[in-house]
Amino acid sequence: MTILLTVLGIVLFAVGLLISIAWHELGHLSTAKLFGIRVPQYMVGFGPTIWSRKKGDTEYGIKAVPAGGYIRMIGMFPPGADGRIEARSTSPFRGMIEDARAAAFEELQPGDEDRLFYTRKPWKRVIVMFAGPFMNLILAVAIFLSVLMGFGMATQTTQVAGVQKCVIAQSEKRQTCEAGDAVSPAEAAGLKNGDNIVAFNGRPVKDWADLSDRIRETIGPATITVERAGQQVTLHPTLAKNMVAKKDGNGDVVPDQYVPAGYLGFAPKSEIKPLTFGQSVDRMGEMVENGVHSIVALPGKIPDLWNAAFDGGERKADSPVGVVGAARLSGEVLNLDAPTPNIIATFLFLLAGFNLSLFLFNMLPLLPLDGGHIAGALWESLRRNVARVLKRADPGPFDVAKLMPVAYVVAGIFICFTLLVLVADVVNPVKMT
Template identity: 75%
Template sequence: MTTLMMILGIVVFAIGLLFSIAWHELGHLSTAKLFGIRVPQYMVGFGPTMWSRKKGETEYGVKAIPLGGYIRMIGMFPPGPDGRLEARSTSPWRGMIEDARAQSFEELQPGDENRLFYTRKPWKRVIVMFAGPFMNLILAVVIFLGVMMTFGVQTQTTTVGKVSDCVIQQSENRTRCEKGDQAAPAKAAGLKLGDKIVAFNGEPVKEWSTLQNDIRANPGKDVTLTVERGGERLDLNTHLIRNQVSKSDGNGGYVEGEYVYAGFLGFTPASGIVQQSFGQSVDRMGDMMENGVEALIALPSKIPALWDAAFGDGPREDDSPMGVVGAARVGGEVLTLDIPPENQIAMMLFLVAGFNLSLFLFNMLPLLPLDGGHIAGALWESLRRNVAKVFRRPDPGPFDVAKLMPVAYVVAGIFICFTLLVLVADVVNPVRIS
């Protein structure tokens, strides 16, 4: 049964992956057609074509390898300086440029002269290239907000999960009390397992992060905690002491390995599934975006540990980069967890949403062959033309993005090598959630 659920989870994730890719390419397709650009192909996947059907001037299809997708637009790159496709050069770099230019014109038909991608104004090309990643962002936001506002998220609450017996400095890394340790204020005040703290010094508190900040901001002060216990409300008086604790991240979590001195009560909050308001959900989405950007920037620094996990004896870190195979495996594990079905559905939706958020952020990098590279090229062209207009200089014409193809091949080569490294790590030393 576990194996069957694992396979089912992988299949469900694969369907979500294919939909995300198709949704991305639909953004490019719809805006390209809106601006009159001819699109001969719309494909989900790479490799051999499994199914296709031509409707109007566009062939729609699905290919064998579900690791991406594409639409083929006519005239992605402008012709050479002489207005024609340049002859093949013996220079490997020049050859790359000419190959890319030739491919963008290979399906040119009579009447397409005014339907070429490069002939559209820069702002229209920006919209066409941005529309794909933007569709992934929309999907991620809708899923994240939908799950957080209807189902909720696992979060720390103001309910007491454990009461400390004594005061221990966080850096001591011990859990047992020793002779001479001071009794924890929570213990002395009579705080008990299951108590729900609803007010701090008479001010209502609903979130753990708020309560945590209140406690830490009042070292050495007498405070009153209002708790719900057995259907009744009780006021507990206690004296907060100054103690060494883990540094807060401002959202109820902690910064690993960093400590500060602050007010200390001495209890561990219980975790639970809590529905989020629209404002709370938006705040969490903002944090996810920020974390995603930081993870993307930190990606190169994680390669040595990833290599050690794939080919050495190193552990696979929880925040290690993960590819499609690893994500599919996690999707399979989700359905094998001994948790309620609604929790499994929420986790699977979060996984698909996280994948879409990653697609958006990665594709916005200003590097060819990514969408962000074409966006950067269009913006640079617009800047050049506007500067020329201001200084009354001749129009420099379209920016030849094809000249950046050698860079694109280098970027693609690095990406392929990184993808293979992640694939090996996902197979031999995968990230596990169970």
């Protein structure tokens, strides 16, 4: 059954991946056709074509390798200054530029002169290139809202789920007490499983975040009021100073970082609670912020990835994960010892996170990503508007093809990074916890 569920999870993720890619390319396709740009191909996947059908002037198809997709638009780059599109130099960099330019015109047909991508106004080109990532963002938001509001999230409460017997620094990452460990303040004060903490130092407790912050701020004598068997009981612990997990500005735990703070010594009970629309929007905002930080931090994670892939180093929980790693996680999700709704919600969260990553990654202002073409169109608009204000001659379309040597370097870096993540996902994968 474990193998069957693992395979099923991988297959479901592959299907979700194909849908996400097709949805992304549909954004490009629909807006390109809206603005009269000819699109000869709409393909999901790479490699050999396994199915295709032509409708109108566009061939729709599926390719063998479900690792991406594309649409082909006529005239992605403007012709050269002399009006020609063939290579005019033996320079390798010039060759890259003209190869890209020629590919943009290789399916040019009579009547296509008014259906070229580069001839559209910059704002229309921005819309066409932004529409793809935006479709992934729409899908991510729809899934997140459905899960957060319909199912909910694990929320820590002020009810006690377990009492720590002794004081152990969280940085030590051990669970058992050893000789010499001090008795935890919660144990010494008589805190019990099932107690619901309603007040701290005489002030009512709003939620777990409020209680946690107030415990961290307190070292020494304190009073805790708990509800126990229908009665309110007041306890008098003396909070210890301990190394506890660091929290960020959103109240989330920062992995592998610890700070000295007040310590009581109990585990809060978690419950699945649906969020309101406002809470869901706030939560998604945090996810976007964390996603941006993760992308910015990618270069700094390369050494750890290399160690995990080739030197047997630890694969950290926040390590970058590729398509293979995400598929493996999907297989593990279906094997979780949890209620079916929890498993479905976790799988959907994984798929939504993947779509959010596609949006953020594609918005990087680098060719060959969508964000690179958006940046080129915005730069062209700026040049033309400045020329208009200064009453200078129109500088014409910005020749994005001239950036192709840079695009090849960027693509090479992305490919190397993808291969490194792939090796790490195979030999030392991130595990579902």
